[in-house]
Amino acid sequence: MSQCSQKYSGSGDELVQLGNQKKLMLSYESNEKLTWCSGCGDIGIRSALIRAFALEGLTKQQVALFYDIGCHGSEADKIGAYTFHGLHGRVIAAAAGATLANRNVKIIAEGGDGGMLSEGPGHLIHAVRSNYKMLFILHNNENYGLTTGQPSATSRQGYKMNSAPDGSPLAPLNVAELVFSLKPTFVARAFSGDVKHMTDMIRAGLNHNGFAFLEIMQMCPTYNKATPSDWYWDRMQYVNQLEGYDPSDMEAARKISMDLDEKIAVGLLYRDEASVPFYDRLKSREGMTTSPFEEVTHHDITPFLEELR
Numbered sequence: 001m002s003q004c005s006q007k008y009s010g011s012g013d014e015l016v017q018l019g020n021q022k023k024l025m026l027s028y029e030s031n032e033k034l035t036w037c038s039g040c041g042d043i044g045i046r047s048a049l050i051r052a053f054a055l056e057g058l059t060k061q062q063v064a065l066f067y068d069i070g071c072h073g074s075e076a077d078k079i080g081a082y083t084f085h086g087l088h089g090r091v092i093a094a095a096a097g098a099t100l101a102n103r104n105v106k107i108i109a110e111g112g113d114g115g116m117l118s119e120g121p122g123h124l125i126h127a128v129r130s131n132y133k134m135l136f137i138l139h140n141n142e143n144y145g146l147t148t149g150q151p152s153a154t155s156r157q158g159y160k161m162n163s164a165p166d167g168s169p170l171a172p173l174n175v176a177e178l179v180f181s182l183k184p185t186f187v188a189r190a191f192s193g194d195v196k197h198m199t200d201m202i203r204a205g206l207n208h209n210g211f212a213f214l215e216i217m218q219m220c221p222t223y224n225k226a227t228p229s230d231w232y233w234d235r236m237q238y239v240n241q242l243e244g245y246d247p248s249d250m251e252a253a254r255k256i257s258m259d260l261d262e263k264i265a266v267g268l269l270y271r272d273e274a275s276v277p278f279y280d281r282l283k284s285r286e287g288m289t290t291s292p293f294e295e296v297t298h299h300d301i302t303p304f305l306e307e308l309r
């Protein structure tokens with residue numbers, strides 16, 4: 001089946017709502033030109049984020065976005081909001097600090113398959129376990145795109161790539177399987193070509209009370225020709241269209257997320273409605289109505305320094 005690489009459709013009500021929020025959407029524009037390759041999934045992901053913020057009525061003062069190193073990371077200056085561009089593999093650490101310090105903004109962290117599954121998987125593992133309240137978006141384009149197409153932990157076995165001319169020798173890591181082994185409270189999957197569906201998943205993640213893990217299978221037409229757009233369109237299985245699918249059943253979600261070849265499950269795979277985030281488990285914060293950053297006070301240490309003279 002041949003389809004265009006990206007779809008921007010939405011329900012009639014949603015399009016009306018977006019029209020009403022045009023000013024809010026425009027406020028997220030930046031003066032920087034998009035520098036991604038033509039057809040790159042990052043373009044659709046950026047659109048979905050802005051649509052989700054507008055539909056949620058979030059102003060740019062109410063969100064903070066954190067980026068890892070990778071092609072996706074240049075979104076840091078392509079969205080006109082508070083953004084932070086950190087070190088390779090370390091984006092979750094910075095975002096976790098922010099979510100613990102400031103309870104008044106929505107924290108969004110984004111990273112690629114290279115940074116998150118090779119350089120910094122420890123941060124991902126402990127963020128899922130800790131259930132820090134944030135939306136985390138994994139840009140899974142199955143290669144190191146920024147450094148011109150070397151195999152990553154999610155590349156298809158046997159696919160010939162830069163630095164692997166005989167084909168990637170390893171079987172790909174199924175990130176959902178890893179995440180489910182850590183008892184997550186929210187797991188969703190989407191495809192970068194379906195902007196409407198990504199918008200829905202981002203909105204669900206923004207409203208989750210804990211660590212919302214959203215894997216986006218991202219097109220990289222320049223270096224990942226193993227799984228082009230049509231390949232995904234032909235294989236996606238929207239779980240909300242499956243009769244009886246229950247996103248509170250973790251075991252069913254884990255099982256259905258295993259297939260990365262024939263029928264690829266997308267949608268809200270699992271959500272624990274009773275999720276309790278890390279911060280709310282801290283005895284030291286019980287009864288506190290302020291965020292830690294609001295409790296910072298200035299101390300004059302001049303007398304102390306005088307004593308040291």
Ligand code: SF4
Pocket residue numbers: 035036037038039040041042071072141145146219220221222223
């Ligand atoms: Fe996008 Fe791939 Fe180009 Fe990077 S190399 S900008 S991921 S298409």
Ligand code: MG
Pocket residue numbers: 070112113114139140141142143144145152
């Ligand atoms: Mg990548």
